[in-house]
Amino acid sequence: MTENISLRETARNLRVWVLTNGMAGMESQVIGIAEALGATPEIKRVSPRGLWRWLAPWGPAAPQADIAPPWPDLLIASGRQSIPYARMIRRQSAGRTFTVILQDPRVAPRHFDFVWASVHDRLEGPNVFSTLASPHRVTKEKLAANAARFEAQVAHLPHPRVAVLLGGTNAAYRLDKAAATRIATQLAGLIEREGAGLMVTPSRRTGEAQTRAIRAGLAGKAAVVWDGTGDNPYFGFLGLADAVLVTADSVNMVGEAAFTGKPVHVIELEAIRENKDAKFRRFLDAIYKYGAARPFAGRLESWDYAPLNATDEIAGAIAARLKDRMARAEKG
Known part of the structure; x- marks a missing residue:
């Protein structure tokens, strides 16, 4: 203080x-x-x-x-x-x-x-x-306040509740429709095998076709997928989550998830160019070694670590x- x-x-x-x-x-x-x-x-x-x-x-x-x-x-x-x-x-x-x-x-x-x-x-x-990790605007107070705001929207979802943070294609990684379909299948598996409730936030970079594929794969299941209208529930979902899944293309999102102290599972993506992927790879390997995150292997894991507060x-x-x-x- x-x-x-x-x-x-x-x-x-x-x-x-x-x-x-x-x-x-x-x-x-x-x-x-x-x-x-x-x-x-x-x-x-x-x-x-x-x-x-x-x-x-x-x-x-x-x-x-x-x-x-x-x-x-x-x-x-x-x-x-x-x-x-x-x-x-x-x-x-x-x-x-x-x-x-x-x-x-x-x-x-x-x-x-x-x-x-x-x-x-x-x-x-x-x-x-x-x-x-990178600096960001996430604070404990902001997570708590936004969790209270969005709690009613996900109250019907079972625990464990998982925030799913989706990025998109960039200079290093590809998140095309095929990748989105694969991710949707993995997410549906979490719901079916582990009884998880999913809170999904696509980003501006995710793409319409990719978002549709995610939404179609989760239709009728225990999942809420933000439709891009109204206030962004990103901070609220982070605050309400028991665990976090995040795509590998965003150093910022991985770092923000690691601020929460909750288990962070990274959805690895296909690398487009090795020279661009190298920096992301060094970051991901370092955060795996630190213990804040693990590669997503299709199932939820639980572990403890000291939250990152860059x-x-x-x-x-x-x-x-x-x-x-x-x-x-x-x-x-």
Whole structure:
């Protein structure tokens, strides 16, 4: 508790920007860190086009009306397109803006004050801080509040209740209709063999055909599949779950599931490109070794582990460096 109060006292009165290209996963990470610091950030989204876009992260920042002085005290940025702006802000503020980059910036970390990267990124430097899982916006309070909101929607489901978090095809993995049909068959098997109740949340990347295949495979069974309308029950299902199944394509979702302390079963997917799969493979192997997750083998398993809380770890490291910088500034 003392540590959390200290974090919030550090950033509460600072002007904080979070900066991304607007992608949900990146925005969740930067906002999650800002919230853990106790800050209410201004959300900035950049969308450079043409040559500006192709030159990122190495080139200059494209002009954008809302990226202008007065510069913030603290900048938390993520994503390739944000890097030119972070470099520009640090330079034009004469170093007064404390610049934080989440994820490997693809340029030397020395251009920033603090860089967070996952352990599987293998990034090193005196200002680089690494954790096994990624930062996020999940908190115990948020899980409890959302569980209460959505409990009535799944009250008819038997226990064990399983949250099923579906991602989709990306540069590393394929989740096509055939894969979705296979997953639906595995999920139906859990219901039939183990009496499980399933709470399924497709994502934007899952795809309509894939979602239809999942829904068809679970029709008439003890399962609730979110239809994409109304409030997203993602946090509610996590809060209500006895166990979690999550597809392998999302480091963020696996990390969020591991925050709960509940058994996390990873649904492995077909790799598309080995060079893209390598980082995911290192992450999955590391989280398996830690004990937070296991590959899904068609059945539910139960085990205990210390929940992962990368958000507070990263926020604490940022706060410590901010305090050190403020102390040095006061001494002149």
